[in-house]
Amino acid sequence: MGNLKEIKNRIASVLSICQITRAMKMIASSKISKAEALLKARIPYTKHLVSIMSEVSRQTSEVVHPLMSDEREHKKIGIFVVTSDKGLCGAYNMNVLKKAEELYYDCIESDCEPVLYLLGTKATLQYDRRKIPYRWGRQDWEADDDFADILYSMLVRDFLDGVFDILHIIYASAKSRASYVVVEKQLLPFEPEFDDEQDSSGNVIFEPSAEEAVNLIVPMTLKQIIITALLDARFAEYGSRIVAMTNATENAEQLVSDLRLKFFRARQEAITTEILEVSAAAAQLQESE
Amino acid sequence: MKSFFVDIVAKDEQVYSGEADYILLPGWDGEIGVFASHTPIISMLRPGVCKLRFENQELVWAMSEGFVSISGDKVTAAVTFAYSPDEIDDELAEQELESARKALSEKTSVSMTDEDYLKEQRALVCLKVVKEYLDE
Numbered sequence: 001m002g003n004l005k006e007i008k009n010r011i012a013s014v015l016s017i018c019q020i021t022r023a024m025k026m027i028a029s030s031k032i033s034k035a036e037a038l039l040k041a042r043i044p045y046t047k048h049l050v051s052i053m054s055e056v057s058r059q060t061s062e063v064v065h066p067l068m069s070d071e072r073e074h075k076k077i078g079i080f081v082v083t084s085d086k087g088l089c090g091a092y093n094m095n096v097l098k099k100a101e102e103l104y105y106d107c108i109e110s111d112c113e114p115v116l117y118l119l120g121t122k123a124t125l126q127y128d129r130r131k132i133p134y135r136w137g138r139q140d141w142e143a144d145d146d147f148a149d150i151l152y153s154m155l156v157r158d159f160l161d162g163v164f165d166i167l168h169i170i171y172a173s174a175k176s177r178a179s180y181v182v183v184e185k186q187l188l189p190f191e192p193e194f195d196d197e198q199d200s201s202g203n204v205i206f207e208p209s210a211e212e213a214v215n216l217i218v219p220m221t222l223k224q225i226i227i228t229a230l231l232d233a234r235f236a237e238y239g240s241r242i243v244a245m246t247n248a249t250e251n252a253e254q255l256v257s258d259l260r261l262k263f264f265r266a267r268q269e270a271i272t273t274e275i276l277e278v279s280a281a282a283a284q285l286q287e288s289e
Numbered sequence: 290m291k292s293f294f295v296d297i298v299a300k301d302e303q304v305y306s307g308e309a310d311y312i313l314l315p316g317w318d319g320e321i322g323v324f325a326s327h328t329p330i331i332s333m334l335r336p337g338v339c340k341l342r343f344e345n346q347e348l349v350w351a352m353s354e355g356f357v358s359i360s361g362d363k364v365t366a367a368v369t370f371a372y373s374p375d376e377i378d379d380e381l382a383e384q385e386l387e388s389a390r391k392a393l394s395e396k397t398s399v400s401m402t403d404e405d406y407l408k409e410q411r412a413l414v415c416l417k418v419v420k421e422y423l424d425e
Contacts, residue, residue, distance in 0.1 A: 207332035216333055
């Protein structure tokens with residue numbers, strides 16, 4: 001009978017795990033729609049900025065904004081890693097951290113100094129555990145404009161002070177709700193993206209001048225790139241969590257049905273043994289009479 | 290009157306997308322009034338008031354800095370924000386104004402694209418729009 005009780009307990013515990021994973025999945029599903037909408041809402045604005053940036057670059061051959069100047073030798077490499085604060089999202093953080101590590105060791109091999117910026121509990125914990133120092137770490141983050149502004153000011157200050165010569169950002173970018181890729185982008189010095197579709201008539205009048213426009217558009221675009229990366233990372237995190245929790249729930253359900261079968265078998269076995277014992281005892285009684 | 294198409298995109302929302310007879314934008318070197326078939330132009334925008342007229346209706350927004358491109362019969366403005374009068378939180382704007390002025394008082398030279406200067410201007414525009422247009 002001990003075996004039966006054991007199985008019963010296991011079923012109960014797996015069922016409670018199942019409840020948790022299902023709840024996590026539902027929470028992620030409800031958050032993902034909001035995250036997706038926030039990300040999509042940025043697209044028209046970003047597109048417009050990029051097309052203006054292309055036009056500015058076309059009209060100004062030698063404008064160098066301080067954030068675009070790439071004169072220093074790349075000796076100090078900034079690595080900005082975006083991970084999540086919570087786990088239970090499959091290999092999401094692992095993949096990002098793996099990529100960050102590759103870059104980190106590439107730096108060391110080529111005699112450069114890596115400067116780490118870590119966003120998210122998962123990244124800071126990993127580097128704390130391995131006792132690798134980092135310049136900046138932050139846990140509990142929200143993908144909103146205020147936070148992006150703080151990041152922007154910090155990164156720009158560090159770049160101008162020469163803390164790093166080049167900065168890469170590593171984050172998971174969602175391809176769809178169910179899949180993502182880990183991307184690595186150069187954030188500073190700022191390199192404008194070009195909008196190939198735009199017609200390069202070059203006859204557009206700039207007011208007041210393309211040179212002045214650079215001072216305004218470079219910070220605007222950079223901030224936009226940062227916030228988009230954060231939103232993208234959050235979107236990918238929820239997507240990854242949904243997938244992971246769906247699988248976990250399915251596995252738990254499978255486990256429960258296997259355990260139930262085992263429970264019924266064990267119970268049947270116990271009954272059969274009991275009947276055998278009773279009938280054997282009855283037969284013995286009959287014989288002795 | 291011939292109308293044209295206007296897109297106003299703020300950083301996180303589409304503020305307006307539709308026809309207009311006339312639009313007044315806060316250009317960097319002064320206000321820009323646009324009717325249909327305007328010359329192609331790309332202009333920087335400073336924080337200011339934007340007015341749009343279409344079929345006897347007038348819409349007003351407090352706009353932040355940004356860019357507008359006018360080409361053919363399409364006007365696209367990309368700004369950090371564009372708030373209609375009822376969306377503005379005037380207490381928040383007062384606070385922003387105060388903190389921006391404090392930061393500015395510590396600076397010796399201020400350019401037109403200085404972050405704190407823009408912050409001050411944005412707050413001023415919000416307050417102006419609330420004061421002048423909210424009760425209509």
